Amino acid sequence: MSIKPFDPLPLFPHPTLTAITGVPTRATIKQLEKENKDNARRIRSTRAPGREGHLRLCYTLADYNARPIMAAANQWIDPIHPGPRANIPDGATAANIARLTNEHQFSLQEFDTFEAVEHALIKTAMAAIEPVYYVALEDPDEGFTQLRYIDLIVHLLNSMDNSPMRTSTTTSKHEHKVDTYPTTRTTLRQINKAIAFARGHDPITDRAALRSGLDNLEKSGVFPRAMESWNEKPDDEQTWENFKTHFTAANRERRRKLTTKQAGYHDQHKPTTPTTKKAPTTHSTSTMHPAPPTWPTAGPMEPNATSRTPA
Numbered sequence: 001m002s003i004k005p006f007d008p009l010p011l012f013p014h015p016t017l018t019a020i021t022g023v024p025t026r027a028t029i030k031q032l033e034k035e036n037k038d039n040a041r042r043i044r045s046t047r048a049p050g051r052e053g054h055l056r057l058c059y060t061l062a063d064y065n066a067r068p069i070m071a072a073a074n075q076w077i078d079p080i081h082p083g084p085r086a087n088i089p090d091g092a093t094a095a096n097i098a099r100l101t102n103e104h105q106f107s108l109q110e111f112d113t114f115e116a117v118e119h120a121l122i123k124t125a126m127a128a129i130e131p132v133y134y135v136a137l138e139d140p141d142e143g144f145t146q147l148r149y150i151d152l153i154v155h156l157l158n159s160m161d162n163s164p165m166r167t168s169t170t171t172s173k174h175e176h177k178v179d180t181y182p183t184t185r186t187t188l189r190q191i192n193k194a195i196a197f198a199r200g201h202d203p204i205t206d207r208a209a210l211r212s213g214l215d216n217l218e219k220s221g222v223f224p225r226a227m228e229s230w231n232e233k234p235d236d237e238q239t240w241e242n243f244k245t246h247f248t249a250a251n252r253e254r255r256r257k258l259t260t261k262q263a264g265y266h267d268q269h270k271p272t273t274p275t276t277k278k279a280p281t282t283h284s285t286s287t288m289h290p291a292p293p294t295w296p297t298a299g300p301m302e303p304n305a306t307s308r309t310p311a
Contacts, residue, residue, distance in 0.1 A: 016128075086104035
C-alpha cells in the first residue's frame with residue numbers, strides 16, 4: 001500500500017517568506033526564522049507537546065530538547081524510516097498482522113511528514129534569499145537533497161559577514177567605489193568557510209567547491225579573460241588549488257586597473273582655482289604723500305529730478 005506524498009506548503013501561514021535583498025543580516029535572517037517557525041508549528045506532530053508541531057526542525061536536536069517546554073515533556077526523538085514493509089513474524093495472528101501493519105504505516109507517514117516539512121522549510125528559505133549566499137552548500141551530484149534546514153540557517157549566520165556581494169558606496173561627489181560583484185577573495189572566503197562547516201556534516205569535495213566558485217565568478221561577468229584562460233587549461237590542471245591561485249591573480253589585476261582608472265578620473269575632475277588678475281599698481285612720485293582721491297564732477301540734472309537746497 002503506497003502513501004500519497006504529503007505537501008505541507010499549502011498549510012503554511014507564510015508560504016512566501018519576506019524576501020531578503022542583497023547581503024543577509026542578523027535582522028533579516030531572524031525574520032526569516034520567525035516566519036518559518038510559524039510554518040513548522042502549523043504541521044502537528046504527536047512527538048511534541050502542545051502547539052510545537054515540527055518546530056524541532058528549526059533547532060538542533062540538543063537545543064530543542066533543552067527548551068523549558070521540552071524539559072517537562074518527553075524528549076523529542078527524530079522519526080526514522082521503518083523500512084519498506086512491516087516486519088511480520090511467522091505464525092502471526094490476523095490481529096497481530098493488522099496491528100503491525102498499521103504501526104508500520106503510521107511510522108512511515110510520520111517519517112515522510114517530517115522530511116516533507118523540512119524540505120518545505122528549505123524551499124521557502126531559498127526562495128527568499130539570493131542563491132549566491134547558499135550555493136556553496138550544493139552537492140555536485142545530489143544538489144541540496146541532503147541539506148538540513150538548520151544547517152542552512154547556521155551557514156547563513158556564519159557567512160553573512162563575508163558574503164561575496166558588496167553594495168556600492170559613494171564617498172564623495174566625484175568618487176565611487178564600484179565593486180558590486182563577487183571578488184575572488186570574498187568568494188574563496190565564503191567557500192572555505194562552507195568547507196570547514198561541512199566537515200562535521202556532509203563534507204564538500206574539491207570538485208563541488210571548484211564548481212561553486214566558477215559558477216559564482218562566471219555569473220558576475222567580472223573576469224571574462226580570466227575565465228577564458230582558465231577554460232583553456234588542461235583538465236588535470238583545473239584543480240581547486242590552481243583555481244585559487246589563478247583567480248586571485250586576476251582579481252589583483254582587476255583591482256589595480258580599477259584603482260588606476262579612478263585615479264585618472266580624479267585628476268580630470270580636480271577642481272581648479274580661478275586666477276584673478278591684479279590690476280597694476282600705480283605708485284605716486286612720493287610715497288609719503290599719496291595723491292588725494294578724485295570725486296565725480298557734477299553732471300547735468302536729469303529731467304523731472306528735484307534739486308535739493310540745503311536748509
